[in-house]
Amino acid sequence: MELLDKIVICGGTHGNELTGVYLAKKHGWFLANPEAVAVCRRYIDTDLNRCFALSQLRVESGELRVENLRAKVINTMLGGKGTEAAPDLILDIHNTTANMGVTLILNQSDTELINICAHIAKEFEDVRIYLQPEKRDESPYLGTIAKRDVCIEAGPQPHGTLDAKLFFKVERIVFRFLELAEAWNKGNLPKINGIETFKETRSIDYPRDSEGNIIAMIHPALQGRDFCELKAGMPIFMGLDGKEILWEGETCYPAFINEAAYYEKGIAMSLTERAN
Amino acid sequence: MELLDKIVICGGTHGNELTGVYLAKKHGWFLANPEAVAVCRRYIDTDLNRCFALSQLRVESGELRVENLRAKVINTMLGGKGTEAAPDLILDIHNTTANMGVTLILNQSDTELINICAHIAKEFEDVRIYLQPEKRDESPYLGTIAKRDVCIEAGPQPHGTLDAKLFFKVERIVFRFLELAEAWNKGNLPKINGIETFKETRSIDYPRDSEGNIIAMIHPALQGRDFCELKAGMPIFMGLDGKEILWEGETCYPAFINEAAYYEKGIAMSLTERAN
Numbered sequence: 001m002e003l004l005d006k007i008v009i010c011g012g013t014h015g016n017e018l019t020g021v022y023l024a025k026k027h028g029w030f031l032a033n034p035e036a037v038a039v040c041r042r043y044i045d046t047d048l049n050r051c052f053a054l055s056q057l058r059v060e061s062g063e064l065r066v067e068n069l070r071a072k073v074i075n076t077m078l079g080g081k082g083t084e085a086a087p088d089l090i091l092d093i094h095n096t097t098a099n100m101g102v103t104l105i106l107n108q109s110d111t112e113l114i115n116i117c118a119h120i121a122k123e124f125e126d127v128r129i130y131l132q133p134e135k136r137d138e139s140p141y142l143g144t145i146a147k148r149d150v151c152i153e154a155g156p157q158p159h160g161t162l163d164a165k166l167f168f169k170v171e172r173i174v175f176r177f178l179e180l181a182e183a184w185n186k187g188n189l190p191k192i193n194g195i196e197t198f199k200e201t202r203s204i205d206y207p208r209d210s211e212g213n214i215i216a217m218i219h220p221a222l223q224g225r226d227f228c229e230l231k232a233g234m235p236i237f238m239g240l241d242g243k244e245i246l247w248e249g250e251t252c253y254p255a256f257i258n259e260a261a262y263y264e265k266g267i268a269m270s271l272t273e274r275a276n
Numbered sequence: 277m278e279l280l281d282k283i284v285i286c287g288g289t290h291g292n293e294l295t296g297v298y299l300a301k302k303h304g305w306f307l308a309n310p311e312a313v314a315v316c317r318r319y320i321d322t323d324l325n326r327c328f329a330l331s332q333l334r335v336e337s338g339e340l341r342v343e344n345l346r347a348k349v350i351n352t353m354l355g356g357k358g359t360e361a362a363p364d365l366i367l368d369i370h371n372t373t374a375n376m377g378v379t380l381i382l383n384q385s386d387t388e389l390i391n392i393c394a395h396i397a398k399e400f401e402d403v404r405i406y407l408q409p410e411k412r413d414e415s416p417y418l419g420t421i422a423k424r425d426v427c428i429e430a431g432p433q434p435h436g437t438l439d440a441k442l443f444f445k446v447e448r449i450v451f452r453f454l455e456l457a458e459a460w461n462k463g464n465l466p467k468i469n470g471i472e473t474f475k476e477t478r479s480i481d482y483p484r485d486s487e488g489n490i491i492a493m494i495h496p497a498l499q500g501r502d503f504c505e506l507k508a509g510m511p512i513f514m515g516l517d518g519k520e521i522l523w524e525g526e527t528c529y530p531a532f533i534n535e536a537a538y539y540e541k542g543i544a545m546s547l548t549e550r551a552n
Contacts, residue, residue, distance in 0.1 A: 025489070026516050040540065041317070097434040158373040158434035160536035164493040164514045213301070217440040238440045240302050260436035264316065 002088065002147070004181040008078055009174060010092040013049050013142050014042045014261070016159040019170050020093030020152075026171075032074060032092075032142060035066060040160050042261055043067055049092075050140040054081060074142065081145040082137060089113075089181065090146035091174060095166075096155035097260045098269075099224040101126030102166075102173060105151040108133050108199060113148050116180045118192040120173055127173070128227060130255065130272065131199040150177075156224070159260055198227060198253055198272035205266040207237055207245065215240055218258045218268065226255045227272075237268070278364065278423070280457040284354055285450060286368040289325050289418050290318045290537070292435040295446050296369030296428075302447075308350060308368075308418060311342060316436050318537055319343055325368075326416040330357060350418065357421040358413060365389075365457065366422035367450060371442075372431035373536045374545075375500040377402030378442075378449060381427040384409050384475060389424050392456045394468040396449055403449070404503060406531065406548065407475040426453075432500070435536055474503060474529055474548035481542040483513055483521065491516055494534045494544065502531045503548075513544070 009029040011020025015036025024031045031037060033048045044066040051057075051071035059068070079085035096103075102124065104117045108131035121127045130153075136144050143149025154170050157163045183189040207216040216237035222230070230236070230252050237245040252271040256262060259269075285305040287296025291312025300307045307313060309324045320342040327333075327347035335344070355361035372379075378400065380393045384407035397403045406429075412420050419425025430446050433439045459465040483492040492513035498506070506512070506528050513521040528547040532538060535545075 022490070022516060097437055156434075158432075158536050159436070160539060161373055161534050162490075162493040163499065163534075165496045165499075167493060167516075168518065214298070214438075217438040217443060220439075220441045223439065223441075240298060240443075242444065258437050258439075260434050263436060 003185045004088045004148070005185070006079075006087045007089045007091070007178065007181065008087045008146065010090060010142065012037045013092055014047075014094060014159075016040045016042050017093075017095035017157075018160065018162045019095050019154050019157065019167050022162060022167065023093060023171055023174070030078075033067065033070060035070070042159070049094075049142050052081065052142050052144055053138045053140045055138065056140065057081060071142075075145055078145050087146040088148065090143040090149040091152060091177060092141075092143045092149065093152045093170060093174070094154070095157045095159065096153050096256060097158060098226050098256050098258060099156045100153055100226045100255055101128060101155070102169060103128050103130045103153040103155075103255065105130045105132055105153055106149065107131070107136065108197075110148055112184075113150065114195060114197070115191055116177065116184060116189065117150065118195040119180050119189070120176060121196070122192065123176065124169070124173060129195065129197045131197050133200070194276050196274065196276040198255065198274055200255075201252065201271050201273055203256075203262075203267040203270040206263075206268045207239070214263070216245055219244065222254070223258060226257050227253050227274075230254050230271075279461045280364045280424070281461070282355075282363045283365045283367070283454065283457065284363045284422065286366060286418065288313045289368055290323075290370060290435075292316045292318050293369075293371035293433075294436065294438045295371050295430050295433065295443050298438060298443065299369060299447055299450070306354075309343070309346060311346070318435070325370075325418050328357065328418050328420055329414045329416045331414065332416065333357060347418075351421055354421050363422040364424065366419040366425040367428060367453060368417075368419045368425065369428045369446060369450070370430070371433045371435065372429050372532060373434060374502050374532045374534060375432045376429055376502045376531055377404060377431070378445060379404050379406045379429040379431075379531065381406045381408055381429060382425065383407070383412065384473075386424055388460075389426065390471060390473070391467055392453065392460060392465065393426065394471040395456050395465070396452060397472070398468065399452065400445070400449060405471065405473045407473050409476070470552050472550065472552040474531065474550055476531075477528065477547050477549055479532075479538075479543040479546040482539075482544045483515070490539070492521055495520065498530070499534060502533050503529050503550075506530050506547075 011024030013032040048067040206214045216239045219235040219238045221235045236247040254269040257269045287300030289308040324343040482490045492515045495511040495514045497511045512523040530545040533545045
């Protein structure tokens with residue numbers, strides 16, 4: 001693949017995900033949404049990490065939301081999505097309230113970058129590779145400004161808090177990533193075979209009433225069991241009335257179970273297929 | 277003591293503490309801050325649960341913050357702090373990101389109410405009684421509208437999420453509380469001796485730099501150890517640079533360790549004395 005030369009490390013794309021915010025402050029990395037960081041909220045007007053589709057970046061007028069404007073500024077600062085001046089790689093650090101350890105999220109077609117991630121997964125405990133099919137031009141994620149990107153999701157951590165163990169683990173992973181990228185640039189990185197990956201297939205919402213109110217919670221037997229097998233007949237939700245709801249769909253490996261920021265997005269969990 | 281006749285149960289005093297929000301919706305209990313609930317934030321302009329000092333409630337003009345206005349409305353709806361029409365008891369349901377189980381917070385001088393709480397602590401696992409010295413007139417908490425009050429703190433739960441186990445546990449505790457209050461009214465409630473309590477003595481902040489930025493996190497060895505003994509020489513914080521900071525103060529039992537909402541209040545944890 002092309003050299004990983006220009007690498008940008010980001011934190012604070014979501015202002016209340018503090019691992020990335022404080023790592024960025026510590027190391028002088030790129031702090032993506034300082035206005036949201038200042039008030040410790042995910043965003044001010046709209047989710048910054050849903051503003052980077054080329055069609056959104058090209059909107060010239062009539063758009064006054066803080067994050068849409070910020071996305072255009074970031075895109076210019078970092079070189080321009082879809083252009084030669086774009087970074088070779090963005091590592092964007094996030095947190096989740098789900099029990100996902102450190103999850104490396106990237107495009108399924110990027111097999112060379114997957115190989116770097118596989119080294120991380122082999123060297124560190126509780127690290128997984130998560131593949132998200134996407135059309136890069138229209139993908140709304142900040143990382144897609146770059147030619148390649150990895151979103152580093154670290155959890156479980158309540159938003160607005162810092163977990164010291166997770167902080168230092170993510171820090172070590174980022175620096176190890178830079179070493180591995182350098183080894184790759186020099187042609188010194190061995191290929192790993194039989195890489196375990198989790199590929200996102202779809203997301204499912206909480207059961208809701210006709211007015212959109214949530215009427216069931218994640219079942220206690222599923223809470224915290226991200227990346228474990230879920231088969232038909234296993235409990236998935238528990239109604240506010242205490243009734244159990246069983247899974248009736250395909251065998252899968254859920255992730256982002258009970259992520260706080262996804263209640264408003266209509267996502268109770270994302271489903272993945274495991275492969276290796 | 278006087279009869280516990282008029283009892284008000286509240287949720288949603290903080291809009292992103294969902295146990296109380298969804299219990300209030302389920303049972304038609306009082307939803308204290310619907311505007312904050314609608315956007316799933318702790319508050320809109322200022323912390324509603326710091327707006328109920330009599331001097332604040334008496335401010336007539338020049339004050340336009342959502343929660344100060346809401347506090348005055350609530351105070352009128354519920355009967356008026358310091359008046360005969362006030363409720364006999366308010367139970368106000370909260371969540372914390374700290375590992376505090378179900379903590380019943382009340383005024384240390386209310387020995388009869390403490391006895392009711394002691395029955396709850398005896399009957400349920402992981403329930404503790406937390407005493408907060410206060411001058412009731414100038415106490416800013418919503419519960420102080422009533423003649424007596426208990427704040428029910430349930431954790432650990434990331435704000436903006438629902439933990440089903442905690443939801444049903446708090447629900448059972450509230451209904452059991454009403455039964456015990458009824459037993460008390462009839463003179464049928466035995467006195468419990470040797471009640472274990474944790475009395476708040478003071479709170480301490482995170483280490484910060486001259487600009488107010490946090491420069492250390494809760495030490496991994498202390499994280500999650502609410503209500504455990506902390507003695508001089510034990511680790512308390514870990515710097516962003518990895519350096520350990522040891523506790524040099526009095527022997528105590530910390531609580532609210534790493535509560536998300538308290539970063540902005542300058543509270544890393546509250547210290548308590550244990551007694552029984």
